[in-house]
Amino acid sequence: xxxxxxxxxxxxxxxxxxxxxxxxxxxxxxxxxxxxxxxxxxxxxxxxxxxxxxxxxxxxxxxxxxxxxxxxxxxxxxxxxxxxxxxxxxxxxxxxxxxxxxxxxxxxxxxxxxxxxxxxxxxxxxxxxxxxxxxxxxxxxxxxxxxxxxxxxxxxxxxxxxxxxxxxxxxxxxxxxxxxxxxxxxxxxxxxxxxxxxxxxxxxxxxxxxxxxxxxxxxxxxxxxxxxxxxxxxxxxxxxxxxxxxxxxxxxxxxxxxxxxxxxxxxxxxxxxxxxxxxxxxxxxxxxxxxxxxxxxxxxxxxxxxxxxxxxxxxxxxxxxxxxxxxxxxxxxxxxxxxxxxxxxxxxxxxxxxxxxxxxxxxxxxxxxxxxxxxxxxxxxxxxxxxxxxxxxxxxxxxxxxxxxxxxxxxxxxxxxxxxxxxxxxxxxxxxxxxxxxxxxxxxxxxxxxxxxxxxxxxxxxxxxxxxxxxxxxxxxxxxxxxxxxxxxxxxxxxxxxxxxxxxxxxxxxxxxxxxxxxxxxxxxxxxxxxxxx
Ligand code: GLN
Numbered sequence: 152x153x154x155x156x157x158x159x160x161x162x163x164x165x166x167x168x169x170x171x172x173x174x175x176x177x178x179x180x181x182x183x184x185x186x187x188x189x190x191x192x193x194x195x196x197x198x199x200x201x202x203x204x205x206x207x208x209x210x211x212x213x214x215x216x217x218x219x220x221x222x223x224x225x226x227x228x229x230x231x232x233x234x235x236x237x238x239x240x241x242x243x244x245x246x247x248x249x250x251x252x253x254x255x256x257x258x259x260x261x262x263x264x265x266x267x268x269x270x271x272x273x274x275x276x277x278x279x280x281x282x283x284x285x286x287x288x289x290x291x292x293x294x295x296x297x298x299x300x301x302x303x304x305x306x307x308x309x310x311x312x313x314x315x316x317x318x319x320x321x322x323x324x325x326x327x328x329x330x331x332x333x334x335x336x337x338x339x340x341x342x343x344x345x346x347x348x349x350x351x352x353x354x355x356x357x358x359x360x361x362x363x364x365x366x367x368x369x370x371x372x373x374x375x376x377x378x379x380x381x382x383x384x385x386x387x388x389x390x391x392x393x394x395x396x397x398x399x400x401x402x403x404x405x406x407x408x409x410x411x412x413x414x415x416x417x418x419x420x421x422x423x424x425x426x427x428x429x430x431x432x433x434x435x436x437x438x439x440x441x442x443x444x445x446x447x448x449x450x451x452x453x454x455x456x457x458x459x460x461x462x463x464x465x466x467x468x469x470x471x472x473x474x475x476x477x478x479x480x481x482x483x484x485x486x487x488x489x490x491x492x493x494x495x496x497x498x499x500x501x502x503x504x505x506x507x508x509x510x511x512x513x514x515x516x517x518x519x520x521x522x523x524x525x526x527x528x529x530x531x532x533x534x535x536x537x538x539x540x541x542x543x544x545x546x547x548x549x550x551x552x553x554x555x556x557x558x559x560x561x562x563x564x565x566x567x568x569x570x571x572x573x574x575x576x577x578x579x580x581x582x583x584x585x586x587x588x589x590x591x592x593x594x595x596x597x598x599x600x601x602x603x604x605x606x607x608x609x610x611x612x613x614x615x616x617x618x619x620x621x622x623x624x625x626x627x628x629x630x631x632x633x634x635x636x637x638x639x640x641x642x643x644x645x646x647x648x649x650x651x652x653x654x655x656x657x658x659x660x661x662x663x664x665x666x667x668x669x670x671x672x673x674x675x676x677x678x679x680x681x682x683x684x685x
Contacts, residue, residue, distance in 0.1 A: 152276070152279045152280075152286070152287060153285060153317045153318070153319075153415065154279075154286070154287050154289065154310060154318045154319070155174065155287070155289065155318075155320075156289045156318070157171045157174070157290045157320075157321045157322075157323065158291045158304070158320065158321075158322050158323070158352075158354075159291075159293075159294050159323045159324075160294060160295040160296070160322055160323065160324040160325065160339075160340065160343025160344070160347075161324055161325035161327075161340060161342075161343045162294070163293075165325050166323075166393075166396075167290060167292075167323055168221035168224045168225075169224055169228075169393055169396055170321075170323050170358055171189075171221070171224075171225070171288060172187070172221075172225050172228035172229070172397075173228060173397035174288060174397075174400070174409070175187050175225060175228060175229050175288050176228040176229060176397045177400060177401055177422075178286055178288070178406065178409070178410075179229060180401075180406075180422045180425070181406055181410060181418060181419060181420065181421075182418025182419040182421075183284075183415065183418070184282065184283060185229070185284055185285070185286050185287075186236075186237065186278045186281070186282040186286070187225045187229070187233070187278075187287075187288045187289075188236075188237050188238070188278040188288065188289045188290070189219070189221050189222060189225070189237065189238050189290050189292065190240075190241075190290065190292055190303045191219060191238070191239070191240040191241065191292040192240075192241050192292045192297075192299035192300045192303070193242060193299075194240070194241055194242040194245065195240055196240060196242045196243045196246055197217045197218065197238075197240060197242075197243065198210070198218050198219045199585075199587075203457075203458045204458050206219070207219060207458060207460065208223065208457060208458055208459060209614070210222045210223040210461065210664065211612045211613070211614045211661065212233055212235065212237075212612075213234060213588055213589040213610075214235050214588050215587035216234065216235040216587075217587065217614070218238045220457065220460050222237065222238055223460060223464070223664070225237065226667065227666075227668060228397070230667050230669050234281075236277055236278045236281040236282070239271070239274040241302070241303075244267060244270050244271055244274065245267065247270055248262060248266050248270050251266075264302065264305075267302055268302055268305050268306045268309055271302060271303060271306035272306050272309065272310055275287055275306070275310070286413070289307070291304065291307070294343075295322070295343050295344075295346040296342075296343065296346035296349075304347070304350045304351075305351075307352060308350065308351040308352055311352075319355040319356070319409065319413060320347070320352055320353070320355055320356075321354065321355065321356045321358060321409075322344060322347060322354035322356070322357050323360055323387070324339075324343045324344065324358070324360065325339065325340065325361065326340050326359055326361040326369065327339065328362050328363065335361055337369045337372055337373045340357070340359065340377075341373065341377060344357070344377040345377075355379070355412050356379070356383045356384075356405070356409065356412070357373065357377065357379050357384045357385065358387045358400075358405075359373070359384055359385065359387055360387045361386075361387070361388060361389070362388065362389050364388045365384065365386045382404070385400060385403045385404070385408070386403055392432045394425070394428060394432055397422070397425065398422065398426065398429060401422065424669050425668075425669070428668045431471045431472065431474070432467070432471045434474075435474055435475055437475050437476065437683075438475065438476045439470060439476070439478065439499065439679060439682050439683050440478050440496065440497050440499070440682075441466060441477050441478065441480070441497065441499045441500070441682065442479075442482045442494060442499070442500050442517075443459065443462065443480070443481055443500075443501045443502075443503060444483075444487060444500060444501070444502050444513070444514055444517040445481070445482075445484055445502065445503060445505060445510075445514065446483065446484050446485065446505075446509045459503055461664050461666070462501065462503050462531065462663045464663070464666065464668075465662065465663040465666035465671070465672055465675045466679070467668075468666045468667065468671035468675065469671040469672065469678070469679040471668075472671045473676065473679050473680060473683065475683055480497070482494070482517070483510075483513070484510040484511070484512075484513025484516075484517065485510055486513070487513040487516050487517045487520070488512055491516050491517065491519070491520040494520050494521070494524075494526070497526060498526070498527065498683065498685040499526065499654075499681070499685070500517055500518075500520075500526055500527070500528050500529075501528075501531065501534065502517060502518060502530050502534030502537055502538070503531045503533070503534055503663075504531050504532035504533050504614070504615075504661060505532075505533040506533070507557075508556070508557040508558075511557055514533075514534070514537050515537050515540060515541045515544070518538050518541040519541050521655070522538075522541065522545075522649065522652065525652055525653055526685060527654035527678055527681040527682045527685065528654065529654070529656055529657075529675075530656070530658070531657075531658060531662065531663060532613075532614070532615055532658070532660065532661055534657060535646075535647060535657025535658050535659050536554050536556075536565075536566040536617060536619070536657075536659075538647065538655070538657040539566060539619055539623075539632075539647060539657065540552055540554055542627065542630075542632050542649075543563060543565045543623065543627075546630055546631075546632075547627075549562075549563040549565075550563075552565050553566075554566035554567070555568055555617065556568070556617050564620055565619070565620055566617045566618065566620060567618065568616055568617050568618075569586060569616060569617065569618050572584070572585065572586070572616040576616070585613075585616050586613050586614070586615055586616070586618075587613060588612060588613065589610045589612050590610065590611065590613055590645075590660070591609070591610050591638070591639050592609050592610075592636040592637065592645040592646065592660070593607060593608055593638075594606070594608070594636050594646070595633065595635045595636065598633055598635035598636075598648060599635065599648050599654075599656065599677070600635045600636055600646050600648060600656060600674065603673045603677040605673070608639075609636075611645070611662060611664075611665060612660055612661050612664045613659065613660045613661065615659065618643055618659065619634075619643075619647070619659070621644070624644070627647070631649060631650040632647055632649055632650075633648050633649070633650060634646070634647060635647065635656075636658070644659060645658065645660060646658050653684065653685075654678055656674060658674065662674045662675065663675070
């Protein structure tokens, strides 16, 4: 097995996740089986307890593991589903070590940092073995030079010591172009490599991120100062279309340099479909205007696009495939509350996943507007639950109908808590305890979703505590809201869809998590198709 470590330097947010995903795609296209592994420096055991508005989207894998958004990039670029073996937070690593110590598995020895680095190496090897991979691609979270990720780098150093010919390190660095100087500066990049030297790591390849392509004189200087060959300094300028990044790397010779260093031969070059998709992104001229309604705020460095990245990507995958460029507008639900007419002109409306009671009335108002004005509506998880609440209130006439998440005392509990979830909440057992991961659903014959999926049984990813209250099933169906997807035992409502509407679908799951550029999600395709007709 071969190992590639990927680190970042100078600043955070230079696109390490996308770069790692691109490398994974390129090595797969070259004929190798790749297992990506994200090593996150934080002490949270998983990403489930983190606020998406401060830390970006919580992604969910088939086996229910809650992760950061990079796992989403990996899956989308690789076109493969990953699992818990592909993610390790420092918290989960410490937890394993401490649990082993409590179980007397260290035979009376004292337990220290070496046991932690050994556990890190074990996770790396497990990631590779589980996938029978040729290459494990380890992305080290954080930035070179900080304390947080030093143990990951130490594990890298130790593995390199043991398997000299099988381990390489790719460092993604940044060359700023300060406005007042107008020229690219290489000093911070030199310093970030020096930060790696300080922990015993000499990078083999440098990805030079910058606004523009790195020029020859700076390449020379950087090479001289870092000991990295010029050919191993790969330009990585800003791009408009992220799907071009792997193609740019391929062109710049990155795949060949990596293979050479790992003493591997290229078996194939299989990028045809990726090129085609990238071309369709550049060629899509007609726009389709989609409004995403929510209560929006952000804390720290993250933006809304980080909090809902999978929704945005799923819209792009479906849009570009159909020849449309999705134009996404974030609509504050508070503003919809004041005047729902602000939704006029949108060709499709989405209410995405969410938690709590913040500004849900505006979201319900937006759903009402979409239903009454026959604007395509797509409700994702909370967006499905609130669509059910809206229908109960305004079609069935059930006054103050609600979800018990917002109003536990409501007379008409349209959405209520799942019994096992209630117990967990009472026990204050929050981490990893929602209904998580992939679950099967059966689709109703003759329904719109069955037609869109083209099959009767699907598997989709979930992350929720509340569910549709089956007592209302009959009333809903009698009045035109079809229960078009349920769990195989029929007990959980997974999809609702409105009859006589161009597209009004709510899913209890998150379809966006399974959409990939080369296999866009059928429901997003249907939504974009309907929106493009408006
Ligand atoms: N808050 C809702 C629940 O827990 C919906 C969750 C979501 O949108 N992911 O059931």
